[in-house]
Amino acid sequence: MQLTDDKGVVIFSTETPGQAGYSIRKDSPAIEMAMANDYYKGATFSEKTGTLSISMVKQFGFNGHKGVLAVNQPLNTDFLTALASRYGIEDPRLLGVELAVYSSQKNNTTAWSQGINQLSGPKKFLLDLNSHDAGKVINRTALGTGIEQLDKLLIPALGFEKDGAWWNYLPLMHNKELIGYILVCKPVPSEQSKFFEVLLLGGLVGFLGGLIGVFLAAKIAQSVDAPLRFLVRRTQAIANNKQVIPPLEGLSGDWLELGELIDTAVLSMRSTTQSLKIQLNKQAEAVKERGIIAEQSTQQVDTLNRQITTQAQKVAELSRHVNQAGRQASVLQQQLDAVLQSSTEGFLILDQYGNILHANPVFLNWTGATEGEIAGRLCFDLVLKPGETPQSHGMGQAFAQHGGDPHALINQFYPEGVVFHRGGDKTYPVMAHLQPLSGDDGSVIGYIMVLRDKSLRSENQLLRQEIVSMLQDNVRGPLTGAEDSWHAILANARNTMHPSVGQALAELHLHYEQLVGVVDSLLMMYGGFVPPPATPKEQIAITRLVADCLEEVTPLARDRQLLLDYKTVTGLPPISGNREAITGILRQVLERMIMVTAAGGRVRVESQLRGNEMRIGVSSSGPALPESEIAEMFVGFVEGRHSQDTYGSRLSMYLARNNVERLGGKIWAESEAGRGTTTYFTLPTN
Secondary structure (H helix, E strand, O other): OEEEEOOOEEEEEOOOOOOOOOEOOOOOHHHHHHHHHOEEEEEEEOOOOOOEEEEEEEEEEEOOEEEEEEEEEEOOHHHHHHHHHHHHHHOHHHOOOEEEEEEOOOOEEEEEOHHHHHOHHHHHHHHHHOOOOHHHHHOOOOOOOOOHHHHHHHOOOOOEEEOOEEEEEEEEEEOOEEEEEEEEEEEOOOHHHHHHHHHHHHHHHHHHHHHHHHHHHHHHHHHHHHHHHHHHHHHHHHHOOOOOOOOOOOOOHHHHHHHHHHHHHHHHHHHHHHHHHHHHHHHHHHHHHHHHHHHHHHHHHHHHHHHHHHHHHHHHHHHHHHHHHHHHHHHHHHHHHHHHHHOOOEEEEEEOOOEEEEEOHHHHHHHOOOHHHHOOOEHHHHEEOOOOOHHHHOOOOOOOOOOOOOOHHHHHOOOEEEEEOOOOOOEEEEEEEEEEEEOOOOOEEEEEEEEEEHHHHHHHHHHHHHHHHHHHHHHHHHHHHOHHHHHHHHHHHHHHOOHHHHHHHHHHHHHHHHHHHHHHHHHHHHHOOOOOOOOOOEEEOHHHHHHHHHHHHHHHHHHOOOEEEEEEOOOOOOEEEOHHHHHHHHHHHHHHHHHOOOOOOEEEEEEEEEOOEEEEEEEEOOOOOOHHHHHOOOOOOOEOOEOHHHHHHHHHHHHHHHHHHHOOOOEEEEEEOOOEEEEEEEEEOO
């Protein structure tokens, strides 16, 4: 193997690993051909070594550098010997086949397999080729008559016979130039000796066959003619029902057995005739029984007709149901059309390649075109990227079939775009969503593109800000302001109220806390900030809290065949905080780690004290998550960037992050190939 730069200078060679810097471009024409044509495969001749080789040469490039990689297999004695041995092992018919290589550049036989050294004739032929033009010697037909058609008719085989061996050849070409031959031979006996051997053996066998035939003919005539005539006469007598039948005592051997078989056949014929009479009587009785069965079948047919009538009535009833379902489907289609017509969003129905099949009035109003004018256009001809213009992008051609990969449309999709009015005086910035439509076999058969006007989105954003402000000022403020009063009432309930009243107050306070939690969740999801905790802090034993959370998620881990365990250190102090909030955080993280762990794996919880913080880690045994997933684990669900089936898991981790930050801690995730994924969060101890 040789590696050169783009000028043919050797960078590395397996023949001389310690040497480099010399040029082989002139010595190896294959290098020159690979540089011109990018690739070469075939025979080559090295002026430097004087050997023929089979070479594969390929041009390559990497980081702006170019070069050539050449792999050469020299056709030397070791290679030819191994190849001949392999042929004999793989196919017994090729056992004894030997190989040799002749170089036209040197007019010399450069190498042959070692088996030729034991064959004086083939070895002499190869040595005679030296210093001669091999083409004049080996380009000949089998008989050497000079008439190719005649030789192929008499001996339909490739090659020729020379010096006690049958020879064939394969020319080695380099750039349409003959550079040598691969010679194949196998020892064969002399044609003349084989001809005389076959002639002598055929004459001897023919003479012996004639003598044996005459002798056997005489014996057969003597031993067959008399018994055969006797059996013919006896058989004629039996056929004529004569009273006197010649006995078989005069026969012996096979003739006696043949006579007994004739007698047995006659008796068998007579018994067969009697059996036929009996069968005829049985057939008559069977006809009567079939008549009875026919009457019974007629009755069964009548019963079947009644059943068919009943089934026909059921089919008619089913047809009415189908018609009713069809009318309901038609009504549903009309309702869907009404929704598309009255929607404030633009809809495009696309085929699997992104060609427009249908558009609702909103989109047609944006473009100022009719549905017939945009049908068949590529959707990206009308929904442009921000910053593009119709002149620079091109409007496309109607009903031009854009083919290709159905999945390529998703790769070209972008969540924001601009729709230009055909008059050029209006533009509509839009938010885009692309939903694929799948067939029964799971293949993509089309898409629905939903386009939302960003100006309307801005109005919705203002409305959402007003709702968030109302939730914070008019709902959460009064609720959290009553927490001190609730705390005082519950503290005195044990001494001043009946136990049943105190229990009712405790349950009512639980509903109050749940209501505050719902409002806080809404503010975190839609307000974009973390509300301060409303409930008072309490002393929490972290080991007990982890044990309770593990018990809650045990059924989920059992269904996924996972092992749960807890690793901690002794003497952990209690922390001050909201138990319900911390429990919710840990449970959400545990459920997420369980869902990303492969079956048969393990999920572990570890807790330890680091300064004034309690650090809790939940680790998964694997597989590891990609860096993109780790980076976006706590950002929540972003429409147009995340798939819809991940909405629940992304929302839970987003809420977990907000709750951790509201309690004064922080949360993050780490992942490493071969070691799985770990989610950490910290909480202040007071």
